Amino acid sequence: MQMSNAEQLAAYVRDARTKCGFHTQKALAAAIGVTPKTIQNIENASRTAYASATLAALDDALGWETGSSEGILSKGDKPKEATSPGGPKHVTRVVRQRMLELGISDAAKLAEAAGVPESVVDQILSGLLPKNVSDQHAVELALQWEPDAFPRLLLGYEPRKFPGDIASEAGCPITAGVAETVAAARKVAQAMSAASSFSFEPIQSLDVRSKMFAIAWLLGSQVNDFDLLNGRQYQSILRTLETSFKNEVDRMQMEDPRYATEPTPSGFTRAEIDSELSRGAADAGDAIRRLGRRLANQAFDLIPGDAVEEESLPDFTKLAARRVTNRPQYDQTHAHDTVGEENQDIENLEV
Incomplete structure (x- = not known):
């Protein structure tokens, strides 16, 4: 019938x-x-x-x-599938389909799985994006979608699903931290691949979150140790990275014999500059100026006329030597008259 x-x-x-x-x-x-x-x-x-x-x-x-x-x-026609996906209704429809696939019975269960208030899920099921991006990512994760699935749905694109083996590879439940770390790792890997071909734009344009998750991972954090890193954690990681990098560079430099013997373009060794930094110099340039002034002052005290060969003196001492030998009647009591000029000459030397 x-x-x-x-x-x-x-x-x-x-x-x-x-x-x-x-x-x-x-x-x-x-x-x-x-x-x-x-x-x-x-x-x-x-x-x-x-x-x-x-x-x-x-x-x-x-x-x-x-x-x-x-x-x-x-x-008695047959229904026709909509040919122009996208928009709030599309979000609602696809999210409900995904909930059915995963056996999530209602908004309360999805909210519980995502760790967000039920009102956030109700908002999403109405086709609206949550104001809090971390809530959005948490719900996307609970649906086993990569971050930014909801904006993609609004634009009519399909959400990207996580491969089925991510949980086993991670060795822990898929939390928001795991999900975003995996996404960040993919972005960083793609950027590094491009850089190996001398294309640096992708790595320069990496978002801060991707950089920070990658750094956290490289510093030894396990993917289940953190969940949606916040700004304060970013700063902590950066400080850890900077300290680790500086300590490693210092160790490598100090183990190299040239550290204390080979002069930099300024005429001073790296060891001398670092020593001045430890005494309160603001930066390397300030350390070099301090060292130069110290040598210049020594030159005024030690050079008797033109008795010392300039070729045997560092650049800053040569400057002082020329100053002294060009003034045969030099009187130590008038040394303060030229201090300002000498300091300016020292600063004008190429560091």
């Missing part, structure tokens, strides 16, 4: 409702703004006519082209 148009609509709606994640007639009714009794009537083929607005809302909720429900009732 051939089904009536109303019976065909009832069958199509029952099938599509469960596929779209609406486990009850009440859930579908709430999504399209009608009473549960209306959905019950549709699924029981109790009526043959409904308001156009109700049928249009039903089409949107079930992912059908507008006019599909009306076409079934009036002509």
Whole structure:
């Protein structure tokens, strides 16, 4: 016996409702703004006519082209899948489908799995993005999607799912920290691959979160040790990295014999500059100026006329030697007259 148009609509709606994640007639009714009794009537083929607005809302909720429900009732047509995905209704539909696939029965269960308030999930099921990005990522993770799945859905793109073996590879439950670390690692790996081909734009444009997760991992943090790093943790990691880097560089330099014997372009060894830094110099440039002034002052005291060969003196001492030997009647009591000039000359020397 051939089904009536109303019976065909009832069958199509029952099938599509469960596929779209609406486990009850009440859930579908709430999504399209009608009473549960209306959905019950549709699924029981109790009526043959409904308001156009109700049928249009039903089409949107079930992912059908507008006019599909009306076409079934009036002509016995088959429903047509919407050809222009995207928008809030698309988010709602796909999220409910995903919940069904994962056996998540309702908003409360999804909120519990994501560790967010139920109101956040209700907002997402209405097709809206949460204000808090970390809440968004937590719900995406609970649905086993990569970060930014919801914005992709709004634009009509499919969310990217995590491979099924991530949990076993991570050796721990997939938390938001694990998920975002995996995503960050992929971005960093792609950027490093590009850099190996002398294309540096990708690595320069990496977002801060990707850099920080990568650094945390490289510094030995396990992926289950952190969850959605915040700004304060970023700063702590940066300080740890800077300290580790400086200590390692210092160790390598101090073990190299050239550290204390080979002069830098300034004429001073790295050991001399570091020693001055430990005495309070603001930076390497300040340390070099201090060392230069000290040598210049020594030159005034030690050089008797032109008795010392300039070639045997460091650059800053040569400057002092020229100053002294060009003034045969030099009087120590007037040394202060030229201090400002000598300091300026020292600063003008190429460091």
